[in-house]
Amino acid sequence: MSKLKIAVQKSGRLHDDSMKILKDVGISIDNGRDQLKASAKNFPLEVYYLRNGDIPQYLRDGVVDAAILGENILIEKGTDISIAEKLGFSTCKVSVAVPKSLKYNSIKDLEGKRIATSYPNTVNQYLKENNISANLHIINGSVEIAPNIGLADAIVDIVSSGSTLFKNNLKEVEVLLQSEAVLAVSPLISTENENILNQLKFRFQSVLKGRQSKYVLLNAPNDKIQDIINVLPGMKSPTILPLAEEGWSSLHSVINKNDFWEIIDELKAKGAQGILVCPIENMVL
């Protein structure tokens, strides 16, 4: 029986969350990442542990059928490779930063400057779109140090919390792109493995929807139920069950996890009691 070959980052920012989503969709992987490759026990899947930056080439060559990698790497090295699903973790930006002391007004200030980056294609494309000519210094790591050691006037690199920029006395001045981890697909995938990929994608979607949602249970007097339904966002048809105590009901619903804290005071004010909020493992709509 055919197996889907999927690449995940061997070690680094994406590794743990990539393994976690595979685990959360019920796939158990046989051996550790000291091996180049591992098999799933209960799903037709082989996991290849590779470097994030090398994955676009492996996808292009059909060495692997699919991969979990940073969207920014696909933009840099794999614009011909398609994305099957955005996975919601490892969110970051690719941005231009300059020394804090520099007066920066607009992108025109980059004209003729030296820019250090690990993302030359992304930067060249951006400069071209904005009609700017600059000199790129391509370095593979610790890009943020370049202005401080006199190697460059500006940098283009990943920004997440901004603390690396802060530590290096730099400020973000332009955002080139937003990125997150994605499930990408090889253009050479076979029909048989595409079917397996679709099953995996379906499982990912149900876990991702579950991660975005919460299951809410609350008790309320029957005459308050309608007021409470009006407060809960996006609730079409909540489940309402009678409690043993006369005149009271229990209301169950699914809401977006970000909405709950905004409406909790209102729910209490409308008469809700004994409010429980539970995580959802999977959600199939």
Ligand SMILES: Nc1ncnc2c1ncn2[C@@H]1O[C@H](COP(=O)(O)OP(=O)(O)OP(=O)(O)O)[C@@H](O)[C@H]1O
């Ligand atoms: N600080 C960060 N916060 C959130 N996501 C990040 C951060 N840094 C990187 N990422 C995302 O994680 C991906 C992997 O980053 P990481 O630094 O682990 O690997 P890499 O430098 O691309 O290396 P390699 O090719 O060796 O695997 C990046 O492409 C980006 O999408």
Ligand SMILES: O=P(O)(O)OC[C@H]1O[C@H](OP(=O)(O)OP(=O)(O)O)[C@H](O)[C@@H]1O
């Ligand atoms: O805005 P922040 O939250 O500070 O994150 C940004 C930093 O994170 C990444 O580096 P990483 O820690 O992965 O180290 P690396 O350069 O060795 O890959 C990236 O290259 C930035 O340097």
Ligand SMILES: [Mg+2]
């Ligand atoms: Mg890094």
